[in-house]
Amino acid sequence: MSQFNLLGSRRFAPFFWTQALGAFNDNAFRNAMVMLVAFQMGLDDKTVSLYTNLAPALFILPYFLFSATAGQLAEKYEKSRIIRYVKLFEIAAMVIAAIGFYTHHTTLLLVVLFLMGLHSTTFGPIKYAILPQALKPDELVGGNGMVEMGTQLAMLIGMIAGNSLMLIHGYGPIAASATTIVIAVLGYLASRRIPPAPATAPDLVFNWNPATETARVLGITRQDRRVFNAVLGISWFWFFGTVLIAQLPNYTRLNLGGDGSVNTLVLTLFSLGTGIGALLCERMSGHRVEVGLVPLGAFGLTAFGVDLYFAHPHLATVHGLDWLGFLHAAGTWRVVMDLTLIGVFSGFYVVPLFAYVQARTPRDRLSRVIAGNNILNALFICLASGFGLGLGALGLTAVQIFLAAALLNVIVAVYIFTIVPEFLMRFITWVLVNTLYRVRVDGLENIPEEGPALLVCNHVSFMDPLVLMANLRRPARFVMYYKIFNIPVLKFVFHTAKAIPIAGQKEDPAVLQQAYDEVDAALAEGDLVCIFPEGGLTRDGDIAPFRPGVARILERRPVPVVPLALRGLWGSVWSRRDSMLHRARLPRRFRARVELVAGAPYAPADARLETLETRVRQLRGDFA
Structure with missing residues (x-):
C-alpha cells in the first residue's frame, strides 16, 4: 500500500492535518511578527535586532522548561484529548496575537511567541508517540515520511504566508490575524476526528518539578544506548539544518546577489527536497525501519554541502536579482541541485532515525524519550546558533560556514557509526x-x-x-x-x-x-x-x-x-x-x-x- 493511502485513513489523516496546520501557524505567526517589527513599526536598527534575536530564544525556551512535563502528559493520559486541549490553547494564543498585531504591541507578541513555543513543546512528544499506536509496523516509515513532508511544506507555506499577508497594504495585521485564527480553528476541528490513543503509562506518578523531571527524562532517554545515539543523530540534523537556514539570507544576498524572492526560493528548494527524501524513504526501505539509509543521508549532506561551497564561493558582482533573474544567471542550476539534494539526503537521514526511535522504545516510555529528544534538539539548535555567530565573528562568510558544517558532519557521522556500528552494518547490507x-x-x-x-x-x-x-x-x-x-x-x-x-x-x-x-x-x-x-x-x-x-x-x-x-x-x-x-x-x-x-x-x-x-x-x- 502506498503511504499516500494513509491520507484516506482516519487512523492517520486527521492527525496529519492537525500537525500540518499547527506547523503552518507557528511559522505564519513568527514571520508575520518579524515583518511587522522589522519593516512596519519604524523601529531603529538596534531595537529591531533586539527583537529579532530575542524571538527565537523565546520560542525555544519552553522546550527546555516543559518538554519533560509534556512527555509525562503524553504517557499518562489519552493522547487525542490532550491534542484537542492543545489546539484550543492555540486558538486562544492566536486571538491574543490578533490583539498584538492590531495594536502593534511587541511585548504582547513576544508573549504569544512563548505560548506558541509551549504549544509546540506539548504537541511534540504526542506527535511521534502516537504514530506507533495508530499505524501498523510496515506503515511506520511511510507515516513518518508523510509527517516530515507535511511539516516541511506547512512550515514553508506558513513562512511565505506570514510574510505576504503582513505586506497587504493597510490590512496586513488584520489579514494575518484572521488567517492564523482560522487555521487554528481548522486544526481544532481536525483534531476532533483523531481516534482515541490510550495512555501508555496510566499509573505514572506525575512529577511537577521541571528540573528534576528533565534530569529523569534525559536518564530514560539514555537507558538504551542505541536509541540514545539515534536521538543524538536527530539532534545533529537540527544542528546542521539550523546552521544552513541561518546562513541562507546572507548567502542569498551576498553570494547569489538575490533579493527576498530568491531567499524564499532557496528555502523552498531545501524544504521540497526534504519532503521528497522523506517520501522516498518508504520505497527505498521496503516499508521497514531501515537505518541503513542513515549513512547514505550523512554522505549526501557532506557531499552536496561541500559542493555548495564550490558552486558559488565568491561574492556576487550583480545584486538585486529576483527569483527569475537568479534562475537565468550562470551557474544557478548547480546551486539549485545542491540545495535540493541536501534536502533529499536530509530526509534519508532523519526519517529512519525517528522510525528507529519509535520502533525500539517501549510504548510506556516513548513519549518521554521523544521529550528527551526535543530537549537535546533545542540544545543543539542553540549550539548551532552559537556556531554560526562564532564563525561569523571570526570573519567567515556564509558559504565558508556551509563548508565548515559539511566537514564537521563527516566527523560526527564517523563518531555515530563507530559507537553504533549497526547503522553502518545495515548500510552495507542494504547496498x-x-x-x-x-x-x-x-x-x-x-x-x-x-x-x-x-x-x-x-x-x-x-x-x-x-x-x-x-x-x-x-x-x-x-x-x-x-x-x-x-x-x-x-x-x-x-x-x-x-x-x-x-x-x-x-x-x-x-x-x-x-x-x-x-x-x-x-x-x-x-x-x-x-x-x-x-x-x-x-x-x-x-x-x-x-x-x-x-x-x-x-x-x-x-x-x-x-x-x-x-x-x-x-x-x-x-x-x-x-x-x-x-x-x-x-x-x-x-x-x-x-x-x-x-x-x-x-x-x-x-x-x-x-x-x-x-x-x-x-x-x-x-x-x-
Whole structure:
C-alpha cells in the first residue's frame, strides 16, 4: 500500500492535518511578527535586532522548561484529548496575537511567541508517540515520511504566508490575524476526528518539578544506548539544518546577489527536497525501519554541502536579482541541485532515525524519550546558533560556514557509526542486497513483532543471512556456520548483527555447545533467532533433511517457530551450483528476482522436525 493511502485513513489523516496546520501557524505567526517589527513599526536598527534575536530564544525556551512535563502528559493520559486541549490553547494564543498585531504591541507578541513555543513543546512528544499506536509496523516509515513532508511544506507555506499577508497594504495585521485564527480553528476541528490513543503509562506518578523531571527524562532517554545515539543523530540534523537556514539570507544576498524572492526560493528548494527524501524513504526501505539509509543521508549532506561551497564561493558582482533573474544567471542550476539534494539526503537521514526511535522504545516510555529528544534538539539548535555567530565573528562568510558544517558532519557521522556500528552494518547490507537482487517478500507479518521466536529457513547460498537481514522487520540473530561467519568484510556485518557461529560436533564440540548456549540466552532476552536446520548449503538445489538442532533448542527454551523459505538463489554466484559443475563462478543474473516467504508460526509443541521440513518445502515450492 502506498503511504499516500494513509491520507484516506482516519487512523492517520486527521492527525496529519492537525500537525500540518499547527506547523503552518507557528511559522505564519513568527514571520508575520518579524515583518511587522522589522519593516512596519519604524523601529531603529538596534531595537529591531533586539527583537529579532530575542524571538527565537523565546520560542525555544519552553522546550527546555516543559518538554519533560509534556512527555509525562503524553504517557499518562489519552493522547487525542490532550491534542484537542492543545489546539484550543492555540486558538486562544492566536486571538491574543490578533490583539498584538492590531495594536502593534511587541511585548504582547513576544508573549504569544512563548505560548506558541509551549504549544509546540506539548504537541511534540504526542506527535511521534502516537504514530506507533495508530499505524501498523510496515506503515511506520511511510507515516513518518508523510509527517516530515507535511511539516516541511506547512512550515514553508506558513513562512511565505506570514510574510505576504503582513505586506497587504493597510490590512496586513488584520489579514494575518484572521488567517492564523482560522487555521487554528481548522486544526481544532481536525483534531476532533483523531481516534482515541490510550495512555501508555496510566499509573505514572506525575512529577511537577521541571528540573528534576528533565534530569529523569534525559536518564530514560539514555537507558538504551542505541536509541540514545539515534536521538543524538536527530539532534545533529537540527544542528546542521539550523546552521544552513541561518546562513541562507546572507548567502542569498551576498553570494547569489538575490533579493527576498530568491531567499524564499532557496528555502523552498531545501524544504521540497526534504519532503521528497522523506517520501522516498518508504520505497527505498521496503516499508521497514531501515537505518541503513542513515549513512547514505550523512554522505549526501557532506557531499552536496561541500559542493555548495564550490558552486558559488565568491561574492556576487550583480545584486538585486529576483527569483527569475537568479534562475537565468550562470551557474544557478548547480546551486539549485545542491540545495535540493541536501534536502533529499536530509530526509534519508532523519526519517529512519525517528522510525528507529519509535520502533525500539517501549510504548510506556516513548513519549518521554521523544521529550528527551526535543530537549537535546533545542540544545543543539542553540549550539548551532552559537556556531554560526562564532564563525561569523571570526570573519567567515556564509558559504565558508556551509563548508565548515559539511566537514564537521563527516566527523560526527564517523563518531555515530563507530559507537553504533549497526547503522553502518545495515548500510552495507542494504547496498549489497539491493544491488544484487530484487527481493519480493510475503507473509512476514507472521513473524511476531515482540517476544522470542525461532525462525527456520532453507539454506541456498552464502548470501542467505544478508538477504534475511535486509528484509526482516525485526533484527534477528543468525546461527551460521563458523566459516561463513569468518568471511572477510562480511565478518564485520555478521559480528555487528550478533550472529552466532556454529560448528559441527566433530569439528569443534566447544563451539557447538557455546552456540546452543548463546541461542538460549538470546531467546530468553526476547530476541528472534534464525537457524538453517539443513546444517549447510544445499549441494543440488533441493532441501536437505533437517538436523535435530531445532529440537534441542526447543527442549531448552519452548518458543514459537516460524518457517521461512528463500526462492531464486540457487544458481547464483554465491550458491554451490557453479562449483559443483566446475563452471566459472561469474554472475549470470544481475538484479535477479529473489523471494522470501514466511508461513504461519507453530506452537513449540507442534514444531516437530518433519513438520517444519515439510512446511519449508511447501513454501519454497519449485522456485529454487
